[in-house]
Amino acid sequence: MSSLNIPQTCGVMLLPDCTLFPHGGLPLHIFEPRYREMLSDALQGSCFFAVARLTGKETKDPGRCTAPVGTMGLVRASRELDDGTSNLLLHGVIRVRFTEWLDSPYPKARIEPLPSVFEPESQAKAALEALHEASEIVTRELPDDVREALVAMTAQIDDPSILADVMAQQFLHNPDERQDLLEMESAAARVAWICKKFESGSPQ
Structure with missing residues (x-):
């Protein structure tokens, strides 16, 4: 940036x-x-x-x-x-x-x-792991080739703030929720919201 x-x-x-x-x-x-x-x-x-x-x-x-x-x-x-x-x-x-x-x-x-910065930095690794788990859940019903490509793409991202935005762009479809998430100031809060939303496997 x-x-x-x-x-x-x-x-x-x-x-x-x-x-x-x-x-x-x-x-x-x-x-x-x-x-x-x-x-x-x-x-x-x-x-x-x-x-x-x-x-x-x-x-x-x-x-x-x-x-x-x-x-x-x-x-x-x-x-x-x-x-x-x-x-x-x-x-x-x-x-x-x-x-x-x-x-x-x-x-x-x-x-x-x-700018979006994930804080505290000490929790970044745990946040990434939680997002990767959510990504696996939300993509499990997709065709294998699509799922593998998406999982491979997200696996390359090592910043939880970036990964949360990428997942929101790809998997979140409700216009009001998308705008609310975009306006959320805290990157940590966005990560928590994404994980909670996608843990059921339904981004709708």
Whole structure:
């Protein structure tokens, strides 16, 4: 994270019932003119823009219709189509709080990065073990090849904060729970919530 230069302001894509977690991937089809302009500006600059969940009907003031916390994403791949629309993959980088919405042709905000650090560090190993157990439970009904690939992917992660976000992105489907978890300040609390949620084997 320290090698990334997080901008102080960025474009924001407002989406209903959509939550991107750090370290997760979100495929997007960009077709609205305002978001096409946002993507063009991002690609000419830092390649960052954020995703925010709409909490109601969109209004002229995004602060009144969006969740206060979203995720800054980095454009990993983008392909412009013949009609001017684009398909891209956005990789979640860091939670951000939207502190001020700016005048712009597309939604744009001043942001406050919200780094995620698991504390106390002495409990990190136990937290990882608990998350791996939860991962095995929640994937046990999946086809063997899919399950093995997911278990292998999670086994490579040695930070409980990152692993909790990856599991939330992959296995948690309820939009309200996803947003609540994204906004949870304590990484340890997120880990505990994930473990309790998935211990039954049902992420719904």
